[in-house]
Amino acid sequence: MLEPKADGADLRARRLRKSEAMRRMVRETRLHEDMLVAPVFVVEGNHVKEEIDGMPGVSRYSIDELPKHLEGLTGVGVRSVIFFGVPGSKDDVGTGAYSRDGVVPRTIEAVRPSFPELVLMADVCLCEYTSHGHCGVLSGNIVDNDRTLPLLARAAVEYARAGADVVAPSAMMDGQVSAIRKALAGSGMDETVVMGYSAKHASAFYKPFRSAAGSAPSFGDRRSYQMEPGNRREAMREIRQDIEEGADIVMVKPALAYLDVISEARRKFDVPLAAYNVSGEYSMLKAASMNGWLDEKQAVQEVLTGIRRAGADLIITYFAEQAAGWIREGW
Numbered sequence: 001m002l003e004p005k006a007d008g009a010d011l012r013a014r015r016l017r018k019s020e021a022m023r024r025m026v027r028e029t030r031l032h033e034d035m036l037v038a039p040v041f042v043v044e045g046n047h048v049k050e051e052i053d054g055m056p057g058v059s060r061y062s063i064d065e066l067p068k069h070l071e072g073l074t075g076v077g078v079r080s081v082i083f084f085g086v087p088g089s090k091d092d093v094g095t096g097a098y099s100r101d102g103v104v105p106r107t108i109e110a111v112r113p114s115f116p117e118l119v120l121m122a123d124v125c126l127c128e129y130t131s132h133g134h135c136g137v138l139s140g141n142i143v144d145n146d147r148t149l150p151l152l153a154r155a156a157v158e159y160a161r162a163g164a165d166v167v168a169p170s171a172m173m174d175g176q177v178s179a180i181r182k183a184l185a186g187s188g189m190d191e192t193v194v195m196g197y198s199a200k201h202a203s204a205f206y207k208p209f210r211s212a213a214g215s216a217p218s219f220g221d222r223r224s225y226q227m228e229p230g231n232r233r234e235a236m237r238e239i240r241q242d243i244e245e246g247a248d249i250v251m252v253k254p255a256l257a258y259l260d261v262i263s264e265a266r267r268k269f270d271v272p273l274a275a276y277n278v279s280g281e282y283s284m285l286k287a288a289s290m291n292g293w294l295d296e297k298q299a300v301q302e303v304l305t306g307i308r309r310a311g312a313d314l315i316i317t318y319f320a321e322q323a324a325g326w327i328r329e330g331w
């Protein structure tokens with residue numbers, strides 16, 4: 001028998017766990033579909049909807065197939081998407097990223113009029129568009145920071161001109177936020193939101209994304225520009241720098257192995273904080289769920305709640321549509 005303490009206090013935490021209503025009443029962290037952002041891969045061509053290797057339930061769509069997919073998302077209450085372009089052809093300077101008739105500008109132009117309320121974000125990077133798969137242009141075997149900046153800035157301006165609400169530089173080039181801010185201002189588009197992939201770590205968990213986008217580097221890896229997984233102080237420095245350069249939203253990526261980074265960023269900074277629950281994190285849960293090793297709905301709820309509890313304001317996740325549906329059913 002649990003004895004009361006000497007002063008008579010009978011400390012029983014289980015009182016508040018007695019019923020579903022009681023547990024919900026004292027629940028500290030809730031998920032809402034408003035905070036979910038759905039990644040969307042767009043390919044060239046027509047009538048394309050092809051499932052991504054390693055990501056069951058996630059497909060790449062051609063522009064003509066997008067309205068149906070976006071209606072599915074908005075139908076369950078998702079209010080924001082982030083586009084990734086998969087071009088028909090690539091070259092060594094990533095031209096497809098910043099040409100006016102590139103896949104992302106055309107996507108945004110096509111979607112904007114029929115989804116006026118949807119927050120349209122566009123990832124800004126060269127890796128999907130370069131033949132070598134690196135996030136910037138090369139000088140020899142080096143990813144050249146300062147020659148890449150104007151190209152990222154051009155891409156951001158094209159996406160904003162096409163109607164993007166948010167441009168999100170993910171190349172991890174130093175000064176990318178400020179280059180983009182200046183270029184947007186110079187083109188009269190200073191109302192465009194910049195979401196910096198501020199603390200983006202060199203992660204094994206991007207692998208399924210790279211097969212989706214065909215963006216795996218053809219030599220070497222991304223460790224000369226993406227962050228060392230062990231570095232939390234550096235993550236704070238990267239975030240601070242992005243805020244100083246004019247980022248409206250900052251990001252920690254990936255999410256699950258970096259919850260402490262999210263948590264510290266939440267305490268240190270007051271701008272909205274995004275967490276990217278990346279492709280490999282989706283694949284892990286999907287694979288285990290499909291094998292019957294995990295209950296998918298419960299596992300996804302727990303993972304997204306954890307990211308939220310750590311301090312993320314918005315969560316970019318391939319589970320957005322499913323999770324929004326479950327939230328509607330009263331998770």
Ligand code: PBG
Pocket residue numbers: 123125127135170171205206207208209210215277278279280
């Ligand atoms: C582009 C980019 C990547 C991701 C988002 N933007 C790939 C990479 O850095 O290799 C990964 C997202 C995911 O894994 O879901 N640089």
